[in-house]
Amino acid sequence: MTTHTDTSLPIGVFDSGVGGLTVLKAIREELPNENLVYLGDTARLPYGTKSTASIESYAKQATKKLREYNIKILVVACNTASAAAIDTLQQYLAPIPVIGVVEPGVEAAITASMGDSYLVLATEATVRLGAYSRAIKKRDLNAKVREQSCEMLVALAEEGWTSGHIADSIVRRYLLEAEDKTFKADSIILGCTHFPLLRDTISNIVGDVVVVDSAVTTAAVVRETLTSHKIMSMGKQSGTLKLLATDGTQRFARIGGNFLGQSLTAQNVQLVDL
């Protein structure tokens, strides 16, 4: 990245659907003057149950589309795509920096945890890829890590059933599957961008166990990267926000509003083809 990059160029954020809006929200709070363009690949969601080859190919197509918007940095706001394709995307976009959510999530957990047993709640594909285990053990060789796939939590978040006895029972069942006599989590990493919507439910069940997600730490890494690359926006006004989806703008608006924390209509979302 040369120092000639126009600092008003947007930050690109991509996810398989609406979940990454939890990360977008944190970036907007951390960096309110930045222009943002978000792409949700809703035509092919969820990534979490797809093969690694498909996820890589989809992530590359989404990145190609965001490049048309002259992004100055890319945030892969999807744990599954981060786990499957971060190296591929970094090579593809170089010298434009690419940030995933796995490393910032692990950083947050290591900082906050009171012990060395980490439970990662994630999608099937993220668990299969084992990126969280590798990232944690790179920092702490003695760490004990369990990764638990929790597809029903994705459905709960999309349906908006984020509290109450159904959400409670489902979370308890996954925790029961993950923990046993030999493993009791000191911290829980929300390894899917849908899961912050279930944070209160999870925290109520696990009590003192630290529950972390990657949204806030990812936003902090974006700030550091913009600073080190000298591409932080000089604007004093609120940044713009452009929302793109590959399918179903009405559904994107209806469900995405819960993730972004503001109401959206289909007119706020532009349909694009990859």
Next chain:
Amino acid sequence: MTTHTDTSLPIGVFDSGVGGLTVLKAIREELPNENLVYLGDTARLPYGTKSTASIESYAKQATKKLREYNIKILVVACNTASAAAIDTLQQYLAPIPVIGVVEPGVEAAITASMGDSYLVLATEATVRLGAYSRAIKKRDLNAKVREQSCEMLVALAEEGWTSGHIADSIVRRYLLEAEDKTFKADSIILGCTHFPLLRDTISNIVGDVVVVDSAVTTAAVVRETLTSHKIMSMGKQSGTLKLLATDGTQRFARIGGNFLGQSLTAQNVQLVDL
């Protein structure tokens, strides 16, 4: 269709994923000598949350792939694709006959129901398309129809959590959303091929209310159509079964076995590109 069609040609069956295997199973029981080729578009599942335009386009691509196998008849074993694209596919494949699952499901409900209030449990897209309501009212102008979208039931069936208190609570919640003082179902139509796996749970809750799915009646319609077109297999041996998927053959085998009622391995499933 001319009378020159080779009767040993396969029946093509297509679904967005593994759910249509419940229909395939019924066809195999009804017509054990027929050769079968099944395509699950697992790279783009689920269809139930996608736009109508996307569903139509995906269904057409899947049909094109099955045509390469010289199918003599196509069964669209997916309620969402049947609701969105049956006319398009009939035009596209003519004179090869195309059978959907909506009409056979409605036929089964009308035959079995003790009253004229029908509750359809289905995906978001199927509900939005209203194909069940139209098909029921075409036969019974006075019928009262409610269509309830139940995305969490898809997740339950895929996760294999088809009984127990979590499945029970989720079914009860959807029934509570669908029924009120002005509407009490006389029969329930399982308007998604995933839902037969939850039939016992649903039946236990609703007691005497008739619960129908389209698998068996669709198989009967396939038999009638083969007979009327004079293309029923003359073979005396058990028919062959070829399974195709557009992504994740391991996951297809693992989850699909529950739907087909026999265990599968990834070697039983061939990966294809659309």
